[in-house]
Amino acid sequence: MMSELITKDVIARYNSRTGRENSDQPTLDQLQLEKKNKIRLSKELEDKSHKLRQMKGEDLEDLDLDELQKLEKLVKVSLGRVIQTKRNKIMSEIMALEKKGAELIEANNQQRQRMVMLSGGDIGPAAIMELENLNNIGEEGVTSESATNATTCSTNALSLEDDCSDILSLKLG
Incomplete structure (x- = not known):
């Protein structure tokens, strides 16, 4: 029995020096270490999941008053x-x-x-009023588009009056 341990030890030292150790086969120590890590990580995951549920307002029954107050402060x-x-x-x-x-x-x-420059600076008062209407937003929320429609409708013939009132009510409404 003792000679068997010595033989394994000598073989292990020889393999470690020559690099012939079979790295595909994990050792018993490595397996135990991985198992401990897995158990530790599983417990940590379970604990974090429980804390997350508590922050969501679930699983609060087993908390005492101090723990509830700490949780409340954390949530705030x-x-x-x-x-x-x-x-x-x-x-x-x-x-x-x-x-x-x-x-x-x-x-x-x-x-x-640009429009003024293209017209040679020779634009009439009606065009200036139209430009001002395009820039302003009225107190009632009149946009430049609805102001344009209102100006257009007011200059059209009376036969179009019904159509213009519809447009105004849609734009202003």
């Missing part, structure tokens, strides 16, 4: 971070929309200047 802090992140995203979207609005206003002004 988490909710605060969620609210702050949401607020930041909304603000960044608002700033992006304001920037886009400013760009559109600038493009509109450039188009107006």
Whole structure:
């Protein structure tokens, strides 16, 4: 028995020095270590899953008052971070929309200047009024499109009056 252990030890040392050890076959120690790690990770997964269910408001029956208060504080802090992140995203979207609005206003002004230049600076008061109507948004939420329709309808013949009132009610409504 003793000689068998010595022989295995000598063979193991020889294999380790020559690199002939069969690396495809895990040793008993490696298997035991993997089993311990698997058990530890399974327990850790179960514990984290239980804590997650508690944060969702499930499995709270076995918690005492102190643990419930700690959980409540943790949820409040988490909710605060969620609210702050949401607020930041909304603000960044608002700033992006304001920037886009400013760009559109600038493009509109450039188009107006281009129109004046193309007409040789000789545009009448009606055209100036029309340009102003296109730029302004009224107190009632009249967009430039509905202002254009209103101007167009007011200059058309009386026979089209019914059609224009429909358009105005759709645009303003």
